Structure formats: C-alpha cells, structure tokens
Amino acid sequence: MRGIPLQKTLWHLGVLWRKSPLALSPEARTGLWKMSAPASTFDIFLSHTWHTPGKWKILSLFFQSGWRFSFLGWFVGASLMLLASTHKLLPLFIPYRSNFDGATISCGAASRCLLGSLLGHGLGLLLSPYAPSACARRPLCFLDVASIHQTDRELMERGIYSIGGFLHVSKELQVLWSAPYLSRLWCIFELAAYRTANPSGRVVLSPLFVECGACICILGAYFAAFLFVFALPLQHFGIYVVYVVGLLPIYVLMHLLRRNILAKHQLFEGLRFFTLAEARCESDFDHDFIHTAIRAWYGSAEAFTAYVQGSLRQELLASKPTTIPLRYLVLLVGVPFGLSLDFLAALIAREAPMEWLLTEFLAGCLGFNLCWFFGSVQIALFLCDRFAAPWRGGLFDYLQTLVLFLIFFGVYFLGSLMASTSNLWHALAVASASLLFAIVTLVCRRAAVGS
Structure with a gap:
C-alpha cells in the first residue's frame, strides 16, 4: 500500500495529472511510483478516468484544496495595495469624480487594489500545494498512477487486483466525475467495491464542471472590472463604445457557463439511466473479473444497476454537489469589492x-x-x-x-x-x-x- 498527499499531486502545476500513464515513457512512469510512500490507510480514494483531460482535474483540485489560500492571498494583496494607495506610495493616474451633498471631488484613482486582488487570488491558489502541513490539512490519497506501479508487471497486477482492499481502508471515496466516468468499467468497479468493502465509508461526488463554472465566473468578473477602470477616463460616446465591446466577452462567458452547466444534467441522466452493459474497459480479462465480482457482491448485474439508479444516485446527490458552492462565491465577490476599494482609497488619499x-x-x-x-x-x-x-x-x-x-x-x-x-x-x-x-x-x- 502506497499513498500520496493530495497537495503533492498538484506540484509543478499538477504535472502528475496532465497525461495518462500510457502516454509516458517507462522512466517517467517509474518516477510516478517514487512520488508515493508506504501507507496503512487512506484519507481519500481518488476515483477518476484518464479518458477525461487532466487539466480539468487539476483545476478542480486546485480550487478544492486551495480556495482558503486564494482568499487569504486576495485579502493580503488588496490590503497592501489599499495601504500603498492611501499613503500615495503608488501613482493614482485614473481620473475619478465623487459627489456628496452637492459638492464634487476630482481625484486620482488606480486599479491597484483590483490588481492586488487578482495577483492574490492567483498566487494563493497556485502556491497552496506548497503550504506547510501546519497551515493546511494534507489528506493522504490513493491515486492509481502513483499508488500502483506502472512498469513492474507483477507489482502492477497485485495493485490492480487489490483495489478492493485499498477501498476497504479508505475513509472516503471521492468521485472526480466527468462525462465519460460511468462508461468506464473500472470506475464502476470502484463504486461497487467501496460500498461493499466499506459500508460506513463516505462517498463524495465532485463533478469537475463545478470548479470550471467558478473559474468562468471569476475570470468574467475580472474582465468586467478592469474594463470599467480603463473606461473611466473616456467621455460620452467613447465610454459607451467600450461598454458595448466589453459586454460581448461577458456574454460569451455566460454562454459558456450555460454549456458547462449542461454537464450537470448529463450527470443526472447518466445515473438515472445507468446500465452495466454499456461500461467498457480495455482488457477482456478485466471485463470478466469485474463482472464476476459485481455478481458476487450484488447477486446479479440487474441488482447492481438498480442500486446505482436508486440508492447510490440518491446518496451521491444528497450533498448537492452540482451547484457552485458558497466558498467559491466568496472568492468571486472579492473581485468587485477589490475594485471598490480603489475608489475608496482615492477619496482617502484626497483627504475627503x-x-x-x-x-x-x-x-x-x-x-x-x-x-x-x-x-x-x-x-x-x-x-x-x-x-x-x-x-x-x-x-x-x-x-x-x-x-x-x-x-x-x-x-x-x-x-x-x-x-x-x-x-x-x-x-x-x-x-x-x-x-x-x-x-x-x-x-x-x-x-x-x-x-
């Protein structure tokens, strides 16, 4: 048994997730085994399919494990820029007018706090895998590409056919769901084996489209905020032209968000109409092995299909994983709030x-x-x-x-x-x-x- 900390899988911008082990050289696959270490239990068993591009899993896991550091980075970045602007340590070159009780103040503003927010959000997220263990929980994970030897055939077979035992000592099964997931027989096997081998274990559904949607929203908010700042010096017709042109990408982002949310409906449909016969794997031996195990555990393929369509579906969806959670919305509202701090800083510097x-x-x-x-x-x-x-x-x-x-x-x-x-x-x-x-x-x- 070998495990790897979740944060370690995201080192070097998630290089471990980028390619299927089948696309790597023998030396590279051996190096993956060396990234893991002996373990007696697992906090999380990561269930996924290599038929989904690794970039979406990287994005999802970065948000899941690093959102607190992203918020902390936003707070630090916006605060430092606010102090620098109010103490006139940085130039305030964008004209800004504010009215109060019939009086008007013309002062200089800048997108410093907004820029600090962007840098803080990004750096906090990207540096989160390297945070010391005292500052963050570092769950030990089973990840197939690192926990199972990829070049030694004997060790590989022992690892593959011991997955039931690995699931037995895993506190949580985290399903990194994507559209091809339910079509892969080994993924189905992990779902079937976990509930049999570990009846009291926790099954967590983590659809990849959730973090993708959050990323679309945050990028769209930053685009609109910077557009607003750069449009401030323009007058009359010019500012309206900028707004019209700038709204087009926001519209595109909203259309992409709609398309992304369609994956949620695919998830519901996939679970509701699941059939074991449609799941595939590369090896006929693996196919027979998995079907034999499922019939032994559930009595028949039909009984397992009923289990997936019924109680498993209810269990997976009970945690409401198919909407953007509040913690990501907290990151999102930091974007316009950072922009508003720039205008507040301009008034403070003007001694309003x-x-x-x-x-x-x-x-x-x-x-x-x-x-x-x-x-x-x-x-x-x-x-x-x-x-x-x-x-x-x-x-x-x-x-x-x-x-x-x-x-x-x-x-x-x-x-x-x-x-x-x-x-x-x-x-x-x-x-x-x-x-x-x-x-x-x-x-x-x-x-x-x-x-």
Whole structure:
C-alpha cells in the first residue's frame, strides 16, 4: 500500500495529472511510483478516468484544496495595495469624480487594489500545494498512477487486483466525475467495491464542471472590472463604445457557463439511466473479473444497476454537489469589492471628510459591490441552470443566452443606480436593501437546489 498527499499531486502545476500513464515513457512512469510512500490507510480514494483531460482535474483540485489560500492571498494583496494607495506610495493616474451633498471631488484613482486582488487570488491558489502541513490539512490519497506501479508487471497486477482492499481502508471515496466516468468499467468497479468493502465509508461526488463554472465566473468578473477602470477616463460616446465591446466577452462567458452547466444534467441522466452493459474497459480479462465480482457482491448485474439508479444516485446527490458552492462565491465577490476599494482609497488619499468616506463605503463597497453583486450572481447562476438546455439549436441558443444576460444586466444596473448616492442616510438604506437582497437570493438558491 502506497499513498500520496493530495497537495503533492498538484506540484509543478499538477504535472502528475496532465497525461495518462500510457502516454509516458517507462522512466517517467517509474518516477510516478517514487512520488508515493508506504501507507496503512487512506484519507481519500481518488476515483477518476484518464479518458477525461487532466487539466480539468487539476483545476478542480486546485480550487478544492486551495480556495482558503486564494482568499487569504486576495485579502493580503488588496490590503497592501489599499495601504500603498492611501499613503500615495503608488501613482493614482485614473481620473475619478465623487459627489456628496452637492459638492464634487476630482481625484486620482488606480486599479491597484483590483490588481492586488487578482495577483492574490492567483498566487494563493497556485502556491497552496506548497503550504506547510501546519497551515493546511494534507489528506493522504490513493491515486492509481502513483499508488500502483506502472512498469513492474507483477507489482502492477497485485495493485490492480487489490483495489478492493485499498477501498476497504479508505475513509472516503471521492468521485472526480466527468462525462465519460460511468462508461468506464473500472470506475464502476470502484463504486461497487467501496460500498461493499466499506459500508460506513463516505462517498463524495465532485463533478469537475463545478470548479470550471467558478473559474468562468471569476475570470468574467475580472474582465468586467478592469474594463470599467480603463473606461473611466473616456467621455460620452467613447465610454459607451467600450461598454458595448466589453459586454460581448461577458456574454460569451455566460454562454459558456450555460454549456458547462449542461454537464450537470448529463450527470443526472447518466445515473438515472445507468446500465452495466454499456461500461467498457480495455482488457477482456478485466471485463470478466469485474463482472464476476459485481455478481458476487450484488447477486446479479440487474441488482447492481438498480442500486446505482436508486440508492447510490440518491446518496451521491444528497450533498448537492452540482451547484457552485458558497466558498467559491466568496472568492468571486472579492473581485468587485477589490475594485471598490480603489475608489475608496482615492477619496482617502484626497483627504475627503469621514462622512463622505462612510457614504462611499456603505453604498459602493458594502452595498453595491459586495451584497448586490452577490445577489445578482445568484440570479445569473439560477438562470443559467434553469435554462441550460437550449430551447432550439443554432441561432436560437445564442438568443436564449442573450435574454438571460439582459435580465442579469438589468438587475445589476438597477443596483448601480441605487448606489449612486451622495447622502449618508441614503447610503445606509442602500446597504441594508442590498444585504436583504443578498440574503433572499441565497435562501431562494438553497431552496431551488434542495428541490
């Protein structure tokens, strides 16, 4: 028995996941075995298929294991840039105008906090695999390519046909689900063997499309934020041209999000209509071995099919893994909040009155860019989920995305109009209404996911 820490599988940008072992040289495959170490138990048994490109597994595991470090990186990056801007250690070259009680301040701003947020998010995520064990949980994993010898034929066979024993001592079976998963017989074998060998073990479904969707949202938010900053110096017609051009990529990202969420419906359909006969593997001997084991455990192939379609499906979906979790939305709202800190820093550097600063913080930072943005994203995710399947193909599919995008943009634009205030009490009302909006959308989202 040999295991590998989850973070170690992501070293060097997840090089271990990038290629199937069949595509590697004998020397490279032997090196994979050396990355693991002797183990007596496993915290996680990673179940996946090499028929899915490794880049999606790398992205998923980076988010799963490194989101806390990404948030910490965002906090540090935005805070340092905020201090540098307020103390005028960095040039503030973008013109910004703020109104309060009939007065106007013209000051310089910059996208420093936004840039610090981007660098913090990215570096925190990429450096998370190298965090010391005292700062992060480092679960020991069974990963086929490292835990089973890939060149010594005797050790390879012993490892493959001992998978049932490995599952028996694994506290958790984590399914890195992708579209081909249920079509691979060895993946089915792992599902079947785990519940038989480890009845009290935990089965966790981790669809790869969840982290992919989160990444699309975060990248789209950064694009829109930087676009807004660069459009500030423009006047009249020029700024509208920039917005129209800039909205096109946001629309494309929303269309990609719809397509990504379609994988969720494939997951439901795959479990509901699963049949063992459609699962394939490369070796006839393995095929006979797996079918014999499943019949011994469940009585017949039909009984196992009923188990997958029924109780296993309910168990996998009970944890509601098919929507973007709150922890990723926390990373997402850090993008506009970082942008709003740039405008707040500009006013602090200009030595605006405290009441003015409070108005900017309540209406802009807390109200619009945190709470209202959070609620707007909840609505966008609900729309993309509810109407992921195209009504009709071709051009109508893109028109469907356009309608959803206009609804989202209308809600978001309404919040920007509310936040355009120059009164402290109005700003307090905006912050309160935005907070209520965020809470209501969160409750509705949970109710919709639960149903």
